Each structure stands twice: as C-alpha cells, then as structure tokens.
Amino acid sequence: MTGTKTENRLLDVKGLTVEIETRSGPAVIVDGIDLHVDRGETLGVVGESGCGKSLTMLSLMRLLPNKIHVAKGEAHFDGRDLQKMSNRELRKVRGGDIGFVFQDPMTSLNPVMRIGEQLAEPLIYHRGMSKKEARARAVELLRLVGIPGPEQRIEAYPHELSGGMRQRVMIAIGLACEPKLLIADEPTTALDVTIQAQIVDLVKGLREKLGMSVVWITHDLALIAGLVDRVIVLYAGTVVEDAPVDELYAHPRHPYTRGLLASIPKLSDQPASRLNSIGGTPPEPGRRPQGCPFAPRCPLAMDICRTHVPKLEPVAAAGSHRTACFAAEKAREAA
Amino acid sequence: MSAVQTEPATLSEEPPVSLWRDAWYRLKRNRLAIFGLCVIVLLAFTAIFGPYLTPYDFLGQDLEARNQAPSFAHLFGTDDLGRDVFSRVVYGTRTAFLVAVVVTAIALVIGTVLGAVAGFFGNPFDRVIMWLTDVTMSVPNLLLVVVINASLKTPIAQWMEARYLETLNPFYRETVWIDFLLVFGSMALISWPPYARLVRAQVLSIRSRPYITAAQALGLSNRIILTRYVIPNALGPLIVAVSAGLGTAMVLESAFSFLGVGVNPPTPSWGNMISDGLRVWQHYPHLLAAPAAVLGLASVAFSFLGDGLNDALNPRGSK
Numbered sequence: 001m002t003g004t005k006t007e008n009r010l011l012d013v014k015g016l017t018v019e020i021e022t023r024s025g026p027a028v029i030v031d032g033i034d035l036h037v038d039r040g041e042t043l044g045v046v047g048e049s050g051c052g053k054s055l056t057m058l059s060l061m062r063l064l065p066n067k068i069h070v071a072k073g074e075a076h077f078d079g080r081d082l083q084k085m086s087n088r089e090l091r092k093v094r095g096g097d098i099g100f101v102f103q104d105p106m107t108s109l110n111p112v113m114r115i116g117e118q119l120a121e122p123l124i125y126h127r128g129m130s131k132k133e134a135r136a137r138a139v140e141l142l143r144l145v146g147i148p149g150p151e152q153r154i155e156a157y158p159h160e161l162s163g164g165m166r167q168r169v170m171i172a173i174g175l176a177c178e179p180k181l182l183i184a185d186e187p188t189t190a191l192d193v194t195i196q197a198q199i200v201d202l203v204k205g206l207r208e209k210l211g212m213s214v215v216w217i218t219h220d221l222a223l224i225a226g227l228v229d230r231v232i233v234l235y236a237g238t239v240v241e242d243a244p245v246d247e248l249y250a251h252p253r254h255p256y257t258r259g260l261l262a263s264i265p266k267l268s269d270q271p272a273s274r275l276n277s278i279g280g281t282p283p284e285p286g287r288r289p290q291g292c293p294f295a296p297r298c299p300l301a302m303d304i305c306r307t308h309v310p311k312l313e314p315v316a317a318a319g320s321h322r323t324a325c326f327a328a329e330k331a332r333e334a335a
Numbered sequence: 336m337s338a339v340q341t342e343p344a345t346l347s348e349e350p351p352v353s354l355w356r357d358a359w360y361r362l363k364r365n366r367l368a369i370f371g372l373c374v375i376v377l378l379a380f381t382a383i384f385g386p387y388l389t390p391y392d393f394l395g396q397d398l399e400a401r402n403q404a405p406s407f408a409h410l411f412g413t414d415d416l417g418r419d420v421f422s423r424v425v426y427g428t429r430t431a432f433l434v435a436v437v438v439t440a441i442a443l444v445i446g447t448v449l450g451a452v453a454g455f456f457g458n459p460f461d462r463v464i465m466w467l468t469d470v471t472m473s474v475p476n477l478l479l480v481v482v483i484n485a486s487l488k489t490p491i492a493q494w495m496e497a498r499y500l501e502t503l504n505p506f507y508r509e510t511v512w513i514d515f516l517l518v519f520g521s522m523a524l525i526s527w528p529p530y531a532r533l534v535r536a537q538v539l540s541i542r543s544r545p546y547i548t549a550a551q552a553l554g555l556s557n558r559i560i561l562t563r564y565v566i567p568n569a570l571g572p573l574i575v576a577v578s579a580g581l582g583t584a585m586v587l588e589s590a591f592s593f594l595g596v597g598v599n600p601p602t603p604s605w606g607n608m609i610s611d612g613l614r615v616w617q618h619y620p621h622l623l624a625a626p627a628a629v630l631g632l633a634s635v636a637f638s639f640l641g642d643g644l645n646d647a648l649n650p651r652g653s654k
Contacts, residue, residue: 063551065543066457094554102552108545112567121563122553173553 009076010181010213011037011060016073018052018059018237020285027286029068030056030237034312037181042207042214044228044245046221046260051282052237053217054103057183061094078180096126099174103186105166109158115142115169116154122176141172145202164195168202175206182207183215188223200227222264225249230320233257236282236293239312243321253315253323255298292326300327358571361647368643374636381425382432389426391419411625414611420625423603427626430604431633434518435584439577441523446530447566447573453531454538455561465535468528476525476587477594483521484596488513514598522587526580533576537569544568571648578644582637589630605630 018030030052037043047053058064060075060082075082077093085093094100102108110118119141120134129137135154142150145168158166167187174182184203188196204227207214218224224231224245231248233241233256241254252258259278280297283289289296295305304326312324362368405412411420453464491513499507541547542565550560591597592606599607605626612623 058548061552063548091554091556094552096554100549100552102545102549104545108549110546110550110564110568112570113563121550121555121559125553125555125559170549173549 008038009036010039010041010078011035011215012074012076013056013060014074014076016056016059016075017071018055018064019069019071021067021069022286024286026071028071028237028288029285030059031288032073033234033237033239035232035239035242037213037215039180039213040211041230042216042228044224044231045215045217045234046219046224046231047234048219048260048282051234053219053234054185056234057100057185057215057217060183061098061100062090063094092126095122095179096177097180099177099179099182101167101170101174101182101184101187104190105163105170105187106190108170109166111158114155114157115161119154119169119173119176122173126177137176138172141176142169144175144206145169145172146198147172163191164198167191167195167199171199171202171206175210178210179212181213181215183217185217186219187216188218188220196223200224203227221249221260233260236288237285238293239324240294241321241323241325242312243323247321251321253321253328254294254325255300255327256294257323259297292324298327302327358644358647362643365643365646367639368647371636371639371641371643374632375640378428378633378636379432382429385425386422386429389419389422391422405621412619412621414619414622420608420622423608424605424625424629427603427605427608428629428633430598430602431585431588431630433515434522434588434598435581437519438522438526438584438588439580441519442526442580443530443573443577445523445527446532447534449527450531450534451538451561451566451569454535455542455557455565461535464531468531471525472528474525477590479525480521480591481594481596483524484517488517491516514602518588518591518597522584522591526584526587530573530576530580533572534569537572538565541565541568574648575641575645578637578641582634582641585637586630586634 013033013035016030016033017028019026020029033052033056035043035045035056045053045056055064055068059068059070060077062070062082064070070083073083078097080089082090082093109115116135116138119138120129120131123129123134123137124131127134138154139150142153147153147165147168153161158169161169167190171184171187174184182203187203188199191199200223203214203216206212214228216224216228221231228245230242230244232239233248233254235254235256241248241252241257243253248257249261252261256278259276262276263278265275278297283293283296289306291304291306291308292298292301292310295301298305308326310324310326312322315321315323315328411424414420414423449464449468453461495507495513498504547560547564550564555564588597589604589606589609592599592604593610595607595610597606598604608626609623609630612619612626616623
C-alpha cells in the first residue's frame with residue numbers, strides 16, 4: 001500500500017456495508033468495502049452498472065435513498081467519521097469540503113432556478129458571502145470551467161444550456177467552495193465522446209490548479225487512463241482489485257478486470273469481429289453466490305472459488321497492487 | 336483546457352427565457368384562456384372599484400320603482416324593494432371575490448404546508464396528515480357547513496352582543512363579520528384537502544429527482560430545499576388548481592348563500608339574489624337572470640383560464 005501515513009489520508013473507508021430492505025429481509029449491496037484516497041490523489045472507481053459504485057459514494061455523504069442504509073463501517077474524512085457526524089456538521093462537509101458532481105447533468109440542476117443562483121447557493125450557505133459577492137464568484141467559477149460569456153450565462157436557466165455546458169455548471173457548483181475532495185459520479189456518461197474528453201481534461205486541469213483530491217466513478221476504463229493515479233475495481237459491492245493505474249492496465253490480475261479491459265474495442269480489431277464481453281450479469285443483491293461473487297462468470301473459476309471468498313491481498317511482486325482472487329497467479333501466467 | 340473554446344455559444348443577445356415567460360407565451364395563443372382572463376380582470380376590477388362607480392346604493396330602496404324591467408336608468412331593472420339590481424350584482428361581485436380569494440388563500444396555505452410536510456418528510460407526518468385529509472374529504476361539504484353555521488352562529492352572535500353591551504363599541508354590532516368569518520372558516524375547512532393532496536403528490540415525485548439529491552449534496556438545509564427547490568417546481572399544477580379553485584369557491588359561496596347558510600341579506604351575494612329571484616322568476620325573470628348570468632360567466636371564465644394555464648404550464652400533457 002502506498003502512503004500508509006495517516007495524516008496523508010484524506011478519505012479512509014473501512015468495512016463499509018450498505019444494505020437494502022427487501023420483503024425477504026435486508027440484502028447486502030455494498031459488502032465491507034475498504035478504500036482510501038490520499039491528499040492530492042485521483043482515484044478511479046470502476047465497475048459495471050449495479051455493482052455499488054454510486055451507492056458507496058452516496059453512502060459516504062449519507063445521501064442514500066429510502067430503504068437503503070449503511071449497516072456498518074466507518075468513513076473517516078479528514079480525521080472525522082462521516083457516519084457519526086451530526087446532521088448539522090455533515091451539512092457543512094457536504095458542498096463545503098466534499099463537492100459532488102452527478103451523473104446526469106440534464107436532471108441534476110433545478111429547472112426553475114437560474115444557474116447563477118444555483119452556483120451562489122453553496123457560497124452563501126457555506127462561505128457566508130453576500131448575494132453580490134456570490135454572484136461575482138459565480139461568474140469566476142463559470143469562467144474557470146470554460147463557459148463562454150459567463151456574465152450572461154449566470155442569468156440562463158438550465159434548459160437553455162447544452163449537456164456539456166450543464167455538466168460544466170455542475171462541476172462549477174461542485175467546486176464552488178473549493179472542496180478538499182471532489183466526487184464525480186459518472187460525470188460523462190450522459191455526454192457524447194468529444195465532450196467526455198473535454199470534461200476529463202477540465203477536471204484534470206482544475207485538480208492541479210486547486211490541489212484537490214478526486215474520486216472519479218466510471219464504467220469506462222479507457223476514459224480515465226490519463227486522469228487517475230490509482231484505480232479500484234468493484235464487483236458486486238466488493239473491491240476485487242486495487243492498483244496504480246499503469247500497473248492495472250499493464251498487468252491486470254483479477255479476471256473481472258481483465259474482462260473489462262478486453263471489452264474495450266480496439267481500432268486494430270477486425271471490423272466484422274464480435275465485440276468482447278463478459279458473459280452473464282452481476283448477481284442481484286441478496287442472491288450472491290457462496291464464495292467469490294464473480295465465480296459464476298469467471299473463466300478461471302476453481303473449486304475453492306465457489307466455496308470461499310477471496311481476500312484482497314497484495315500481489316506478490318508489486319506491493320501497491322492488491323487483488324481478491326484465488327486464480328490471480330494463474331491469470332498472470334495466462335497473460 | 337484548450338478544447339474549451341470549441342463549443343459554440345448557443346445564446347447571445349436573446350434574453351434568457353424563463354419557464355414562466357415561456358408559459359405566458361403559450362397562454363397568449365389560447366383564445367378561450369385569454370377570454371377567461373379578460374372576464375376575470377373585468378370582474379376583479381368591478382369587485383374592487385365597482386361599488387364606488389354604481390349610480391345607486393346597493394341598499395337604497397325606491398318603493399316607487401319596484402320590480403322594474405331593465406332600462407337605461409336601471410340596467411338590470413329593480414327588485415321587489417326597488418333596489419337597483421345592477422348595483423347589487425356589482426356589490427355581489429365584491430362579495431364573491433372576497434370570499435373566493437380569502438377562502439382559496441387560506442386553503443392554499445394550509446394545503447401547501449401540510450402537503451409539503453407530508454410528502455417531504457414522509458412518515459409519521461404523512462400518515463397523520465393524509466388521514467386528516469381523508470377524514471375531511473369524507474364529510475359531505477354541505478352538511479359540514481350547515482352544521483358549523485347552525486352550531487356556531489348563535490353563540491358567536493350572543494357573545495358579540497354581550498361584548499357590545501359591555502363596551503358599547505359599535506364594532507360588535509356589525510353582524511356582517513360573523514357571516515364572513517363563518518363562511519371563510521367553513522369553506523376553507525372543506526377546501527384545503529385537494530391542495531394538500533396535490534402538493535403531496537408533487538413533492539413525492541420531485542423529492543426523488545436528481546436535483547434534490549444534488550441540493551442535499553451541497554449541504555443545503557431542508558428548509559431551503561423545500562422552499563427553493565421543491566415548492567417552486569410544484570407550482571405549475573398548483574397554479575392551475577388555484578385558478579379552478581377560485582371558480583369553485585365562487586360557485587360554492589353562491590350555493591351556500593342560495594341555501595341560506597352563506598352570506599346573509601342585506602349584504603348582496605349572487606347566491607341569495609338568485610334565491611330571491613327564483614321565487615318570482617315567472618313574473619320578473621331579470622331578477623334571476625342577472626345574477627345567474629354573472630355567476631355563470633365568472634365560473635366559465637375561471638375554468639377556461641384554468642384549462643389554458645394547464646396547457647401552458649404542462650405542455651407535455653396537451654396534444
């Protein structure tokens with residue numbers, strides 16, 4: 001593990017378990033996740049839809065929807081446990097110390113409020129600015145995220161902006177109070193490819209300018225290659241692999257990670273060839289198999305995989321690369 | 336960040352169009368709605384300034400000129416006491432608007448607050464408030480109003496009389512206020528549940544929208560989220576409901592006055608004028624026709640406007 005020094009840890013999550021209430025009792029969605037983000041670090045969180053990426057991040061901020069709750073676990077942010085904080089303290093952290101950028105810019109802005117007001121809201125609330133100061137800062141923020149004509153744009157309503165512009169506004173709102181951590185939950189999923197690259201570049205530039213940490217949730221491994229320092233791969237609510245980004249691309253150990261990387265189409269592929277995919281779907285909450293949750297879909301599954309749950313352990317050679325797989329060695333040989 | 340400039344500026348000179356201006360633009364093209372709006376504006380003007388402009392006092396009796404047919408001297412004729420019907424209809428407009436506006440305002444405030452709390456905070460508030468709503472809606476309106484009037488009017492009148500004897504303050508002799516108080520109170524009491532239900536349903540659907548989670552992620556308080564994010568987004572259907580509700584309240588007031596449980600004579604109300612006119616309509620049809628026509632016109636105007644607002648504010652719902 002890199003940087004075990006605790007003072008360098010901005011976010012430290014231990015054993016986070018999230019459950020959903022169902023008619024047949026609680027079902028685990030996020031199963032004892034450990035993750036950490038160092039100061040100034042950018043972490044990529046990768047996985048298929050429904051593997052608990054967003055819920056993990058929402059649960060940190062205690063923003064889970066009805067019937068879903070944190071069953072156990074700790075989440076220390078800047079030395080304080082977010083799960084034990086009072087609502088009042090937590091509200092200061094939300095928007096103030098942790099900025100959030102949501103997946104869908106089309107529906108994440110209040111349609112009846114001018115974007116200038118929406119930008120000003122956290123500034124007035126967290127920084128105690130006057131309306132006038134907040135407005136001036138809103139213009140500055142819009143300029144920062146590369147929106148042309150910010151003086152006019154703050155008067156606009158969300159429906160007057162394109163998707164890319166709205167996502168820039170969302171990022172500006174997330175950054176308004178200069179948070180220590182920006183959590184971006186699939187911020188490019190709803191956008192087309194050219195805009196995706198712009199948004200990635202934008203966050204990359206801002207991260208350096210503001211010196212913040214970023215958690216970037218995505219299912220697109222290729223997109224974040226140049227952005228993140230380290231990647232954790234989630235599958236069915238567990239961390240299956242945790243590695244520095246270059247290491248992960250060069251030597252993926254977990255069969256799931258390998259599957260994800262193999263499913264990225266390459267230009268060198270035969271035009272008519274079938275796209276690679278991982279067969280099957282992730283297990284539904286409450287229906288996880290005994291043993292490794294990936295075993296039913298895993299090409300390398302052994303008997304032990306169906307009876308025992310593998311632990312997240314360092315891969316022999318590289319200390320900062322960890323994976324939860326009994327077949328990791330085999331996978332290396334296969335590679 | 337060199338890619339930033341590639342996106343073209345989509346709007347430049349044009350001032351930003353708010354949702355409201357957009358809705359107004361759509362409303363303007365709806366002739367019936369504009370007709371309704373014009374009638375309402377005219378009636379509202381009449382309600383406010385009419386009583387100062389009429390040629391006769393609405394109580395002034397001219398026993399020489401009773402039951403006259405409409406003429407230039409008396410546009411709508413005169414009634415059995417020689418009072419000018421036009422002046423009385425004008426004053427009745429004031430009564431109708433006063434009741435409609437006050438009742439709708441009270442019902443709207445109660446309904447919005449209860450509905451928003453029920454929808455936003457969920458159980459146990461939701462259960463208690465919805466139970467209260469159901470109970471109120473299950474009691475027949477007319478019966479409730481009759482019971483309230485019958486049981487409260489006399490005690491209040493007696494109390495006022497006692498206060499008058501004690502203080503000799505002429506205010507306590509003004510029995511008109513008892514009427515209004517009871518009419519406002521009882522009508523508001525039966526009018527709030529639809530607003531509460533509507534607001535609750537709106538809030539329930541808005542509460543789960545991403546921008547509410549986004550607002551929570553910004554650390555905004557529940558109060559700000561409710562007043563600046565939830566309620567403004569629930570306003571469209573609420574405005575439609577208010578427009579229709581004003582018309583309903585007006586008709587309801589007339590109905591109660593017609594039945595003698597609303598505003599009492601001599602204060603003119605369309606309802607009690609219709610009631611009086613009904614007894615002699617074979618001989619003097621204008622006594623029934625004048626207030627009934629105005630009531631009908633007002634009711635139709637509000638429902639046209641309500642329909643138009645519905646199409647303007649919820650464009651997806653219209654064809």
